[in-house]
Amino acid sequence: YVFFHSDGWADRYDVTDGYVREAAGGITIKLQSADVKWFDDYYLxxxxxxxxxxxxxxxxxxxxxxxxxxxxxxxxxxxxxxxxxxxxxxxxYAQDTKMGFVINAIYSMAHGLHNMQQALCPGYQGLCDAMRPIDGAKLLDFLMKTNFTGVSGEGILFDENGDSPGRYEIMNFKKMGKDYYDYINVGSWDNGGLKIDDDEIWPNSDSIIKSVCSEPCDKGQIKVG
Structure with missing residues (x-):
């Protein structure tokens, strides 16, 4: 069997701790978010x-x-x-794997407010009467129309449901050596479609992996549960 799991598993070691042999070969997905080097340069x-x-x-x-x-x-x-x-x-210190999402979320709000101010207060510095108080419904409309380049060079925009395009990395939990297991990147998925390196996926053989709830019992055995 092979485990297939969502971004809740991703590349977390606490999930596989104590179960590396059972998890070996598992395929997981993680949200695509590159390290933001300039944030570390500033924060540290x-x-x-x-x-x-x-x-x-x-x-x-x-x-x-x-x-x-x-x-x-x-x-x-x-x-x-x-x-x-x-x-x-x-x-x-280790940068949070979702740091890029946090920064892009802040940028989205900033772009939305800026575009709203430019539209409602042309030629005015700061907030004009049209933005006092701010109309949440109008701000949401400007946020939904936000379109800019994110911290990793990706396009940030929102669909009619307010969702940004999904981008994922496909990970394979693999035995790398004696008693050593690790995650490797074997592919990605975004709006452009699926890219996957079949040769990197473990186990890599010509045999078809069996997927059954339970193998038939041999003579002298009894099914439990």
Whole structure:
């Protein structure tokens, strides 16, 4: 048998942990979202002394490193250790796999608001009376018409249901060596159709994979359940 699973499985190791032999050969799909390098370049340099524009950053910093910013207006007294200069956001950091979606969602809202302001307040800086208060139905109309290039170079637009075009990577959980299993990319799907590398899919043989609920019992056996 071969497992076929949705993006809920994707390339998560916690799903296969303890069941690698059973999961080997499984085909899963994951949402297509490339790493956003410039976000890491920006985020990993942030520190309390250089990030004053975000009023919640000191609270986040103390919670993240379990230390207190001595003398800071938001000093958290529940932490005994005083924050030093040695803390770094690089410690145990991995970019969230859906970061690109978050950034594109923010850009979508920004483009929608900008286009709305340009249409309702021509030649005006900021919000005019036509946008005070903002009409949610009108804003939704502008959001639905949004069309721009996303962080990974993909086109961002919405259909009549408000859905963006689906883009997926097809993953294969494969035995790579003795007691070593990993996910490899074997294809992709987007509006252009399906692309898949049959030669990479494991198991790769001329035999047809059986798909049965239960094999017939041999002599002396009994079906259970």
């Amino acid at each position: 340099k942030l520190r309390p002394e250089n990030n004053h524009r975000n009023p919640w950053f000191p609270e986040f910093w103390q919670h993240r490193f379990h230390c207190r910013l001595k003398g800071h207006p938001q000093e958290n007294s529940k932490y005994n250790r005083t924050c030093s200069k040695r803390e770094s956001l690089r410690q145990q």
